[in-house]
Amino acid sequence: MEQVRSTVTNFFGRVPLSYTRFSLTQQADGDSSQVEMKLADDEEECGDHVMADNVVKHRKGNNCKGTCFKILAASLLFLTGFLIGYLSYRGRVETVFKNQEKDDGVPESSVGLDSPAETDSVPEMSNVLHWGDLQSLLSSKTDNLIFKDNIRKLTDISREAGSVNEESMALMMHNALSNMSLDKVWNDEHYVRLQVNGDSPNKITIFKNDDTEDTITPTSYVAYSASGTVSGGLLYCHYGRKEDFKTLQDLNIDFSGSLVLVRSGLISFSEKVKNAELAKALGVLIYPEPSDFTFPMSQSRTINSPFGHAHYGTGDPYTPGFPSFNNTQFPSVESSGLPKIPVQTISSEDGRKLLQSLGGAVCPSSWKVQCMLGPQLKDAKSVKLDVKNVLADRKIYNVFGVLRGFDEPDRYVVVGAQRDAQGPGAAKSAVGSSILLKLASMLSEMVKTDGYRPKRSIVFASWGASEFGSVGATEWLEGYLTTLHLKAISYISLDSAVQGNGAFSVSASPLMYSIVEDSMKEVKYPTSSNHLYPQFVKGSKWTETIVTPFTFEDTAYPFLTYSGIPSVSFRFQKDNKPYAYLDTDMDTLDNLENLVDIDVMCRSVAEFAGQMVLRLTHWHKLPLEINQYSTVLLQMAVALFKQYAALKEMGLSITWISSARGDFKRAAESLNTEFSQSDLDNKPFLRSLNDRIMKVEHNLLSPYASPNDTPFRHIIYGSGNHTFVALMEHLDLLNTDKAKFDRELFKKQLAMLTWTIQGAANGMAGEIWEIDNEF
Incomplete structure (x- = not known):
């Protein structure tokens, strides 16, 4: 039939x-x-x-x-x-x-009319599962998964990126994937430049009024910090956000000649350092405030100095925009995101002592912190920061396995987890790597024995050097940039997914919202009989309660903002707070076991990720919701319209961008209509429609920004002068400092944004002769 x-x-x-x-x-x-x-x-x-x-x-x-x-x-x-x-x-x-x-007594879904049981003339094929059967099968298989043994093996040894131990771990992952019923397992090698500890430890020296010295020797470091020594006063600047620096600058506080003390959290280390550098600070000290984190039971509220990186970007900062295959030599360039000032992390106790030693004005009440701002110290003259990090050339590995799709093997979903860690890395990478292996084993078994026939391929990826800014993943994206945006449907990250047994949060492309929502409705919350979806909605839109922005540390970020691939990452936390021991030498399996029931939590993560994989590989129509972007663009237009009077006074208009937004909305509605009226058996036609949906994110990458100079080209979630955020910050100068507003620059920003949106609308409209553009 x-x-x-x-x-x-x-x-x-x-x-x-x-x-x-x-x-x-x-x-x-x-x-x-x-x-x-x-x-x-x-x-x-x-x-x-x-x-x-x-x-x-x-x-x-x-x-x-x-x-x-x-x-x-x-x-x-x-x-x-x-x-x-x-x-x-x-x-x-x-x-x-x-x-x-x-x-x-045979289930209807288990035997088809075209099965070999009816006639010998029909080609032999395994039972093809219907959607309900497929969901039940996934749930039953995840119920029996055990993760703890794999996690213990992964945390037994330290696996700093590029080390002998990490290479052994890559080989172990390769062998584990090879023992499954995957269609192919392979590695790719990258030769990258990392920054590591030097022969002498980094330290902070406090010169006291009585001519004595106190020395702080941290247990970790911040990669890609500028090396050198700086001395001066110490200013407290809360979380180091742009608004925190602006608050102090409005109080006429001068950062030049001083170091800055900031809390970790809310934004990445690299963003904190970037903001400090723009404020002309000499250096940065970062400490974890215990009240910002969640701890295992019966643990003291102390956190050792965490590891991180200060590169305002991802990938190898010494080959920006280029892949690092085969030791290829590229022109001697450095990423513009490398800081020019030194930065170091310290423990929560040392951070608290420095904060209490500050004098000067009282901190702003909006910060809700009882402290002084500095830069004077109560009983000390100055603070000296000495960073002695050195560069090291290292070979790293990404390990891959693939289940080929049965209808469209050249379209694939990528599921990935980082492998390396500074220290034990139980929650940071061992959990994600263990879940990755179990997912690969479970899905390949479903194909081999249970009748699962994914229409599209599934790629399982184990990344190297993720701790240094998603280096392995970004280098892979750079190496296959022209291919991946045409073939990769989405990226699902498993990194740091288990940080507690409470709140569930998601970072995702709007195209992935419907997949996330539908998957939440099917997965039970690990500590109750409720499902993930109703537990957190509570009468409001779930996107307003559990969606959080991507950060630079998230491996999914370069997939979305550099390559234009719809991406998602997610995590369980307690009280909406990150796990205190992430990125520290205290991230052990024992501590994690005191925080959560590991197997129970990992099963929920595996089932949720598996649900998304099945939805992306089972249905004829890709379940990517393009109408979500119409809502996002409408919100942007409304924000611009609030400045309508000021723009009109200068002879500027937002008519262009409003028209482009309208074209995008009409193109999205038209594409959805074509899908609703299409014949699901017309595979070539469905493929052409799916390809137009796949390219939406890529078409929202600004064609006016160079991937070499501005890698995160996404106009909404990227970073740079081409983004909507940059345009709005520039526009805000009309209210805060009109003299700094550059009319010609704003016109250029508005034009770049407008034509990128228009290009995305045209891409959805299909062939050039089908575009009725009255723009």
Whole structure:
């Protein structure tokens, strides 16, 4: 029946199949290609004879045409009658078989009418699972998964990126994937430049008024800090956000000549350092405030100095925009995101002592912290920061395994987890790596023995050097940039997913919202009988309660903002606070076991990730919701409209961007309509529609920004002068400092934003002749 339906669909379908000249060779999907007829102005063919005489040719040509039309009409009448009778017969047979299956106690979904049990003439194939059966199978398999043993093996050794131990761990991951029923397992190597501890430890020296010294020797360091020594006073600047620095600058506090003390959290280390550098601070000290984190039971509220990186970007900062394959030598360049000032982390106790030693003005009440700002110290003269990090060339590995899809193997979902860690890294990387292996094993077993037939491929990725800014993942993206945005449907990150047993939060592309929502409705919360979805909605839109912005540390971030691939990461936390021991030498399995039931939490993570993978590989139509971006763009237009009067006064208008937003909305609605009216058996047509959805994120990467100079080119979630955030910050100068507003720069920003949105709308509209653009 499927072959008959497919043949009729492709005969009358809107999208032609591939043509083979004078061939009726059966295609891979069972459809026949059509015969290509040669037409010429000076001759026509009828049977094996060519009519040379014009009059005779015309007469006989008409006879031939008449005969052909008669044959075609008779054929169509015969085919119509045959299909009506055939479908009626099959409907009766299907009812008989269904009744017989029920009588025999066999589930309806387990045996199809085209199965080998009916006839030997039908090609042999395993049972194809329906969606409900597939969900039940996934849930039953995750219920029996045990993760603790793998996590223990992964945390037994330290695995700093590029070290011998980390290379051994890559080999272990490769062997584990090779022992599964995957279609292929492979590695890729990258030669990168990392920054590591020098021979002498970094330290902070406090010069006291009585000419004595106190020395702080941290247990960790911040990669890609500038090396050197700086001395001066110490200023407290809360979390080091832009608004925190602005608050103090409005109080006429001068950062030049001083170091800055900030709390970790809310934004990345690199953003804190970038803001401090813009404020002309000499250096940065970062400490974890215990009240910002959640701790295991019966643990003291202290946190050792955490590891992090200060590169305002991702990937190897010494080959920005280029892949680092095969030790290839590129021009001597450095990322513009490398800081020019030294930075160091300290423990929570040392941070508290420094905060209490500050004098000067009282901290702003909005910070809700009882402290002084500095830069004076109560009983000390100054603070000296000495950073002695050194560069090291290292070889790192990414390890991959793939389950090839049955219909579209050249379209794939990527599921990934980082492998390296500074210290034990139980919650940071061992949990994600263990879940990655279990998912690969479980899904490959479902294909081999349970009838799971993913339409699209699934790539399992174990990343190297993620601690240094998603280096392994970013280098892979750089190496295959021109391919991945055409083939990768989405990226699902498993990193740091278990940080507690409370609140569930998600960072995701708006295209992924519907997948996230539908998956939440199916996965039970690990510590109750409720599902993830209703537990957190509580009468409001779930996107307003559990969606959090991507950070630079998130491996999913470069997938979305550099390569334009819809991405998602997620995590369980307690009281909406991150786990205190992430990125520290205290991230052990024992401490994590005192925080959560590891197997229970990992099962929920595995099932949620598995649900998303199944949805992306099972349905004919990709479940990516393009209408979500229409809402996001509307919010942007509303924010711009609030400045309408000021813009009009300067002769500027937001009409262009409003029109582009309207075109985007209409294109999204039109594409959804095409899907709703399409024949699900017309695979070429569905593929063309799916490809247009896949490219939405990529089309929102600004074509006016260089991936070398500005890698995060996404106009909404990226970083740089091309983004909507940068445009709004510039526009805010009309209210705060009008003299700094650059009219020509704003016009350029508005034009770049407008035409990027318009380009995304045109990309959704389809072929160039289908675009009715009245912009």
